[in-house]
Amino acid sequence: MKFLHLLATVCFLSLMQISLMGQSSIKSFDFKKGEVLDILLLSNQPDNEALFDKYKNTAFPVAMKLSYQPLPGYAIAEYTQGNIQPEVFAFGKWGSLEKREAFLVDIEKEVPDFHEQRRALWSIFNLTYYEMPTDISFQINKDKVTVATAYWQKDMGDFNKFKKTLAKKTKKLGGKTVVELMDGKSPFGYYYQPDYLVITEWKDKATFDAFYQANIKMKQEGVKHVNQFLLK
Numbered sequence: 001m002k003f004l005h006l007l008a009t010v011c012f013l014s015l016m017q018i019s020l021m022g023q024s025s026i027k028s029f030d031f032k033k034g035e036v037l038d039i040l041l042l043s044n045q046p047d048n049e050a051l052f053d054k055y056k057n058t059a060f061p062v063a064m065k066l067s068y069q070p071l072p073g074y075a076i077a078e079y080t081q082g083n084i085q086p087e088v089f090a091f092g093k094w095g096s097l098e099k100r101e102a103f104l105v106d107i108e109k110e111v112p113d114f115h116e117q118r119r120a121l122w123s124i125f126n127l128t129y130y131e132m133p134t135d136i137s138f139q140i141n142k143d144k145v146t147v148a149t150a151y152w153q154k155d156m157g158d159f160n161k162f163k164k165t166l167a168k169k170t171k172k173l174g175g176k177t178v179v180e181l182m183d184g185k186s187p188f189g190y191y192y193q194p195d196y197l198v199i200t201e202w203k204d205k206a207t208f209d210a211f212y213q214a215n216i217k218m219k220q221e222g223v224k225h226v227n228q229f230l231l232k
Contacts, residue, residue, distance in 0.1 A: 025142045027072055029091065029179075031077040031132045036100045037181070038092030038184040040073075041084065041192060043124035051121050058111045066103045067095030074140070074231040080212060083151070084192075086124045089148055089231055097131045104187050104216030115189065126192030128184040138179040138199070142232070145202040146178070150194035158222025163196065165218060173211040194227070 031037055060068075073090030094100040107114045118125050122137055153159035170177060178199040186193040202208040206232075 006203065027140055027142075028137065028139050029071065029095065030137045031135065033132055033134050034096055035132050036097055037104045037130045037132065037145075038090075038093050038094070038100075038191075039128045039181070039184070039197065040088070040090040040092065041086035041124060041126040042088040042090060043086045044117075045123050046123055048121050051117065055117050055121060059107065059114055061119065062107050062110050063103055064191065066106065068100045068103070070095040074142075074146070076229045076231060078230040079232035080147075081216075082225070084124070084126070084227055086126070086229075089229060094129070100129055109227040114151070125190055126186070127190040128186050128192050128194065128197070130181050130184045133183075138181065140178065140199070140231070145205055145208050146231040147200045147202065147228065148231060149198050149200070149226065150192075150221055151196045151198075152225040153222055154196040154224040155222045159195070160222070162218065162220070162222045166198075166215070169214055169218070170200055170211065172204060173214060174207045174209055 029037075069092065071091035071093055076085075076089055078193055079085050094103075107213045111117070152158070167177065178201050181197040182195065184193055184197065202211070
């Protein structure tokens with residue numbers, strides 16, 4: 001039953017166009033400069049199926065009017081670092097930062113119980129959105145091991161050294177950096193605002209595990225906190 005709830009969330013966020021089990025192995029994500037990428041971390045409330053229709057019919061029209069495009073979500077297969085354990089890692093897209101932030105204002109006017117609906121549907125709903133500084137394209141391949149890692153920095157100088165070492169170690173141990181995201185924002189009440197989010201790809205779990213053992217032994221002076229998830 002829990003898997004069915006999870007599947008429903010992923011399909012719902014994709015407007016039921018692409019299901020978790022039916023989408024192609026490789027999905028491309030393309031953004032123009034100025035467009036906005038949403039990263040959502042979600043966990044379902046139990047027995048929430050009856051609430052989906054109301055949310056879809058009230059919140060989604062407001063978002064779509066302001067350029068929102070739901071994108072596929074991915075189930076979270078494993079938690080390796082950090083203290084938050086959502087079920088779904090999902091993407092969304094907006095035409096501009098102005099339209100994305102207009103939604104945060106308009107939705108409360110047009111759907112007064114919007115936040116109550118969200119709390120009834122999801123026990124975890126954390127959101128970070130990123131304005132694209134340039135054209136960005138990336139792909140996620142479900143036949144590979146995809147890992148999303150969010151870092152919060154303690155000291156900028158030490159953290160920048162850590163990032164450089166992390167990038168070198170990722171490449172040396174067989175990983176591929178899919179996308180790096182910085183300068184994200186979180187709306188009030190849905191805070192999840194890492195200083196640096198990196199998605200990496202590994203040919204198999206053994207390759208990632210070897211990297212993971214090296215990663216946790218790295219000097220962490222500049223790192224305040226980390227969350228890391230394996231997607232599926």
